[in-house]
Amino acid sequence: MAASRTLVIDPVTRIEGHLRIQANTTANADGTYTISRASSSSTMVRGIELIMKGRDPREAWAFAQRICGVCTVVHGVTSARAVENALGITVPSNAEMIRNLMIASQYMHDHVMHFYLLHMLDWVDVTSAIKADPAKAATLQASMSTYANNTASYFTGVKSKLTTFINSGQLGIFAKGYWGHSAYKLSPEQNLVLMAHYLECLSWSRSIVKLHTIFGGKDPHPSVVVGGMPCAISSSGGGTGKISTGTAVNSASLKMVSDLITTMRNFVDQVYLPDAIMMCKAYTDAAKSGGTDWSTIGESVGNYLCYGEFPSTNINDPASFLIPRGVIIGRDLSKIYPIDVTNTSEFQEFVAHSWYDYKTASKNAGLHPWSGETTFNYTGPAPGYTTLPDNAESYSWIKSPRWRGRAMEVGPLAHVLMMYAKGNTTAKTLVQQCFGKIGWTVDANLTRFHSTLGRTLARAIETKLIGDGMVGWYNKLMSNINGGDVSVFNNAKWAPTTWPASAKGFGFTEAPRGALGHWVVIDNQKISNYQCVVASQWNAGPRDAAGVAGPYEAGLQGHPIANFDQPIEVLRTIHSFDPCIGCAVHLTDPDGQASVTVDFNDFA
Amino acid sequence: MNGLTIINKPLLCEWIFDIAFLAKLTTPLLKGLPVQPKSHMPSSISTVILGIGNPLLSDEGVGVHAIRWLDSNVDANQKRLLNLDFVDGGTIGFALSGLIGDADQIIIIDAAELHSEPGAIQVFTGEGMDHFLGQRQSLAVHEVSLLDVLSVVLLEDRLPSKRAIIGIQPASLEWGEAPTEQVAKSIPEACNAALALAKEWLQ
Numbered sequence: 001m002a003a004s005r006t007l008v009i010d011p012v013t014r015i016e017g018h019l020r021i022q023a024n025t026t027a028n029a030d031g032t033y034t035i036s037r038a039s040s041s042s043t044m045v046r047g048i049e050l051i052m053k054g055r056d057p058r059e060a061w062a063f064a065q066r067i068c069g070v071c072t073v074v075h076g077v078t079s080a081r082a083v084e085n086a087l088g089i090t091v092p093s094n095a096e097m098i099r100n101l102m103i104a105s106q107y108m109h110d111h112v113m114h115f116y117l118l119h120m121l122d123w124v125d126v127t128s129a130i131k132a133d134p135a136k137a138a139t140l141q142a143s144m145s146t147y148a149n150n151t152a153s154y155f156t157g158v159k160s161k162l163t164t165f166i167n168s169g170q171l172g173i174f175a176k177g178y179w180g181h182s183a184y185k186l187s188p189e190q191n192l193v194l195m196a197h198y199l200e201c202l203s204w205s206r207s208i209v210k211l212h213t214i215f216g217g218k219d220p221h222p223s224v225v226v227g228g229m230p231c232a233i234s235s236s237g238g239g240t241g242k243i244s245t246g247t248a249v250n251s252a253s254l255k256m257v258s259d260l261i262t263t264m265r266n267f268v269d270q271v272y273l274p275d276a277i278m279m280c281k282a283y284t285d286a287a288k289s290g291g292t293d294w295s296t297i298g299e300s301v302g303n304y305l306c307y308g309e310f311p312s313t314n315i316n317d318p319a320s321f322l323i324p325r326g327v328i329i330g331r332d333l334s335k336i337y338p339i340d341v342t343n344t345s346e347f348q349e350f351v352a353h354s355w356y357d358y359k360t361a362s363k364n365a366g367l368h369p370w371s372g373e374t375t376f377n378y379t380g381p382a383p384g385y386t387t388l389p390d391n392a393e394s395y396s397w398i399k400s401p402r403w404r405g406r407a408m409e410v411g412p413l414a415h416v417l418m419m420y421a422k423g424n425t426t427a428k429t430l431v432q433q434c435f436g437k438i439g440w441t442v443d444a445n446l447t448r449f450h451s452t453l454g455r456t457l458a459r460a461i462e463t464k465l466i467g468d469g470m471v472g473w474y475n476k477l478m479s480n481i482n483g484g485d486v487s488v489f490n491n492a493k494w495a496p497t498t499w500p501a502s503a504k505g506f507g508f509t510e511a512p513r514g515a516l517g518h519w520v521v522i523d524n525q526k527i528s529n530y531q532c533v534v535a536s537q538w539n540a541g542p543r544d545a546a547g548v549a550g551p552y553e554a555g556l557q558g559h560p561i562a563n564f565d566q567p568i569e570v571l572r573t574i575h576s577f578d579p580c581i582g583c584a585v586h587l588t589d590p591d592g593q594a595s596v597t598v599d600f601n602d603f604a
Numbered sequence: 605m606n607g608l609t610i611i612n613k614p615l616l617c618e619w620i621f622d623i624a625f626l627a628k629l630t631t632p633l634l635k636g637l638p639v640q641p642k643s644h645m646p647s648s649i650s651t652v653i654l655g656i657g658n659p660l661l662s663d664e665g666v667g668v669h670a671i672r673w674l675d676s677n678v679d680a681n682q683k684r685l686l687n688l689d690f691v692d693g694g695t696i697g698f699a700l701s702g703l704i705g706d707a708d709q710i711i712i713i714d715a716a717e718l719h720s721e722p723g724a725i726q727v728f729t730g731e732g733m734d735h736f737l738g739q740r741q742s743l744a745v746h747e748v749s750l751l752d753v754l755s756v757v758l759l760e761d762r763l764p765s766k767r768a769i770i771g772i773q774p775a776s777l778e779w780g781e782a783p784t785e786q787v788a789k790s791i792p793e794a795c796n797a798a799l800a801l802a803k804e805w806l807q
Contacts, residue, residue: 051660051779063781066660066694113698117756165759202760206702220696 003027004036006387007567012574018042019540019579021552021570022388022395025561033564038549038556040540041388041396049374052530057083057522058226058494060530064518065221067532071580073106073212074511075518075532076224081315082518083226086505090314092487095228097477098215100310101257102222103509104470105211108264110512110578111412111463112272116194116201119456119575122568123279124194125184126174130163132192140189144278147270149196158196178566185286190278197271204267211260214253228489233481254478261474265467268460273434276460280453281438292560295440298452298573300551301407304328304414305538307341307517309510310469312476322469323415323462323510324422327403331445333421339403341506341517344368349533350400352545353393355379364545366402369519369531370504400541400550401533409551410514410538411577412459413449419465420446427465434461452555455576496525511535513580539577552577647687651766651802652707653795654700656693656714656750663722663774663787667713668692670772670798673791678799688802701753705762709805711798712750716771723775723790727797729768736769766805770794 005027010020020041025033048067052060064079065072077099084091091099134155141150166174186194209219215231216222223230234248280295287293308318308325318325326336340346348366357363357377367373379394388395402408419427431449432442434457440448448454480486493499499522507518514535521529541550549557552574559569653674655667674690683690689707693700704710712733718726728736737751750769757763772794775784782788 048660051781063660066658072694072696109699117698199759202701202756205699206705209699209702220694220699221692 005033005564007033007035007561007564007570008387009567009570012571012579019574020388021556021574023556023559023570025564033561035556035559035561035570038553038559039388039395039542040398040550040552041542042398042540048532049372049530052527055527056496056525057086057520057527060520060527061224061226064532067534071106071110071511071513071516072221073102073216074509074516076222077103078507078509078511078516078518078532079520080224080226080507081509082505082507082520083522084505085507086503086520086522087226087493087499089227089490089493090316091228091490092485093314094233094477094480094485095488095490096311096314097473097480098229098231098488099224100473101261101470101477102212102215103309103511104466104473105208105260105264107463107466107512108268109205109208111459112201112267113205114512114578115272115276115456115460116198118578120194120198120279121174121177122572122575123184123283124186124191124198125179125181126162126177126191126195127166127179128184128186128188129191129195130159130166130188132159132188134159134192137189137192137196141193144193144274145270147274149200155192155196158199159192161199162192162195178563178568181566181568182562183291183568185289185291186279186282190282194275194279197275200271201267204263208260208264211257214249214257225489227491227494228487231488233486233488254481258474261467261470264470265464268463268467273460273464276457277434277437280457283453284438284440284448292569294572295438295448295451295453297559298455298555298576299450300409300539300555301549302329302331302450303403303406303408304417305339305403305408305410305515306414306418306510307339307508307515309508310466310473312472322419322424322466324418324424326418326422327408328414328417328421329406331447331450333417333445336418336421341508341519342504344370346404347517347533348402348405349531350402350544351394352400353542354396354399355394356399366405366545369517369533370521370529372519372529372531394542396542398537398541399533400544401538402544405544405546407541407544407548407550407554408515408538410535411455412462412512412514413455414514415462415510416458416465417446417449419462426468427461430461430464452573452576459578499525513578514538536577536580540579552579644685646685647806649708649806650687650689650706651709651711651805652689652691652703653711653713653798653802654691654693654703656695656700656712658695660779660781662776662778662780663772663783664715664777666715666772666774666783666787666791666794668694669783669788670713670791670795674795674798677792677795686802686806688799698753698756701757701760704753704764705757705760707764709766709802710764711767711801712769713794713798714750714769714771715774716769718771718773720773722773722784722786724773725790725794725797726771727768727801728771729801730765733767733769736771768798768801770798 005025007023007025012019012021023035023038025035027033051063060083061076061079065076067075135152137155138150138152212219212222232248234250283294305327306323306325308321308323310322311317311320313320327339348368349372350366352364355378357375358365358367358373359375361367380388420431435442501524503522505520509516516535517533519531520527539551543549555573556570561567561569655671657665657667659665659668671690671692718724772790775786
C-alpha cells in the first residue's frame, strides 16, 4: 500500500495576501507523489461590513477602495454602482466610458504584471536564461512578433544584466525559486526572451498608470463619485500640454489618454500575448519528451460565472457588455444560463467549513448577501499548528459562495469562455488563432482551455480584447464631447431627502480576477448592511455544506508532485488563478516572525 | 549597483538615528517659520515621502495617516521649494515601484514591529533600510512585500541612493479609521523626522 504524506504550503508565495494550501498525497513507485485531496484556506478575516454600517452611502466607495490594496479602482466603482443601483441613479454616458477606461487600464496593468512578476517564474528558470545564445534568442523573438527589441546585441545586454544581478549574490526577488527543478522545460533562449520582457514590463507599467491620474485626480487611489465621475471635462482647448490634477480634463489630457492606450496595446500585442502563446506551446509539447502536458491538468469545477462588464451603452444594459453576463455549467458552451443577483435562493454564501456562524440560520445553511452575516467563530487549533482539519470541521476564514448550489470558477477564463459562447466573433477568431499556434484542437467545449495553461492563455487573450475595446470606449467619449456633451455627473438624487426610507442595491464589476459584487442595504439614509462577495472567494473558498470542493481545491486534484520538497506544480496551478487574498496587513517585523495573530482583511 | 537585502545579519545600530536630534533639526520646516533654502527656486532634487498601510485597520495605516498630517501641516511654498511630494501609497504593492524608482530621494513611513512601546519610532537609512527589510525575508514571502517592490526597483537600477524607512510601533491592528491615541501622538514626530532627513540630504 502506497505511503501518504501531507503537503503544506503556508504561505503560497508571489501572491497578494495570505493563502495556505494543504494537500494529501500518495507516494508513487518512482518516488513522485500525486495529490489526492487539497484544501485551500486563508488565515485572513474579512469584515468590511463592520466598518460600513451606519455610514452615508455616498462615502462608502472611499472605504471600499481600501478593501484590497491592488484593486482600488474596481472596489471603488463597484461600491458606487451598488449605491446607484439602490437609489435608482443612472450615470451619464461619459462617466460610463471613463469607468470602462479606468477598469480596462487596471486589467492591462494587473494581467501583464501577474504574468511576468507573479506567474512566470513558475515556468521560467532564471538561472538557465544566462546560458542562452543571444543571437538565437533574437531569432526566436523575430519569429514570435514584430517587436523591435529583437537583436543579438539587445539580448546580450539583458543577459549581462541578469548575470551581474545573479552573480552579485543579491537574488532578491529571485531568492526563493526552485531553480534547476526538473519541471522547467524551456530552452535557455526561451527563458532569456521571457526574462527580457520581465525587465521591460516594469518600465512599461510605470508609463501607463497616468490614465488613472487624468480621470481619477490622483493615483494611487483615484476618485469616483456616486452618480458618475468627479472629473470635469473642458471642451475648450486647455492646451498647456500638462496633466493638471484638480482642474478639468481637457484636449491635452485626452490626447495623452489616446497615447497611453496605444502604449498599452502595443506591449500586449507584440510582447505579452506572443510570450503567453510560446510558453503554452512549450509546456504542452513537454509531454513529447516525457514531461507533463499542462493543458490537460488543472481544470477546476467546469462551471463559470460572470456578472459582466464594459457596457457600450450603460451598466443597466447587459446586452451591450463586452464580457457577457451569465453562467456556463459543466464545460457546455452551447448554453449560457441567465442569473438574477437579487434572487435569494440563487446566490448564497456558505460557512459550513469556515470560521463563522450564522445567528439567523444554521451553520450548514446558505445566506443571500443582503441578509448576510459576519459572526466570527474560530474553532481551529492554536497558533503554531502544522496541519488543519479538512474534513468535518472548519478550516478557512473565506466563506464559500455558490450559484444555485454550484461552485463557480470566475476570472479571465470565465470571461473568454462567456464571450466565445455568446458568439463574439472577434473573440472566437482570436481564440481559434491562439489554439492553432499552440497546436490545441478547437473542439465544441474548447477542452484544452479547462486547464492550468488554459487559464494563463485566457488571461492574455482577454487583455488583448479589452485593450482593443478601449479604442471604442475612448472614441465614444470623444464623440460625446465633440457633440457638446461634457456631462460626467448626475446630481438628481445626490440629496438624501430624495431617497426612499429603505433601499437595496447590487453593484458589480468583472475585476481582473473575476466577478466582484457589493450588496448594500440602506435604511433611513444610512448603510444598514454591506456585504462583498469577491472574486478570490469564489475561487479560493473551502468546501461547502455538501462537501463540494472550491475551484482551487478541485484544480489541484490529481496533480503530480515530482519533488515533494519543491512543489512547483501546486504553485503553477494556484498562480494560474491569480490569487489576491488582500494585502491589507503587511506589518514589518525585523525578526522575520509573524507578529500578528489575526490578520483582519478582505479579498478581491 | 546599490546593495539590497543583506539577509540574516544582525541589525547594526549605527543606522538607527536619534529621533530627538532629528526632531530639533525639523523646527525650521514647520509652517510659518523662515525658509531654509537660500534660493527661491525649487530644489532640482525630488523627495517623495510615501506612507503605506491600510487606513481601515487603525495603526496598521499609520503611514497613510502621516501623509494626511503632512498634507495639512506643511506649508505649500516650503513643500514646493524642497521639491517634496507626499504620497498615500495604501497597500498597492508592485504598482509603487514606478513611483519609488522615479524619486531622487525616498522616505517611507510604515507600521513596523520594533518590539517597543506603541508609538515608538525608528529611522533606517540607506543600506540600513535594505537590511531592516531583509531581516523579515521569511515573512516577506507571505505577500508582495515592500522588499519585493524594492527588489524590482533595484533590478531596474533605479533604487534611490538616498532612501529611508521610518517605522512606527503599532498598538492595534483592529478595524478602525483612526490610529490609537498613543500612535497618533507620534505622527508629528515621525513626520518631522522625515522632513529633517529630506532636508539634510539636500545639503
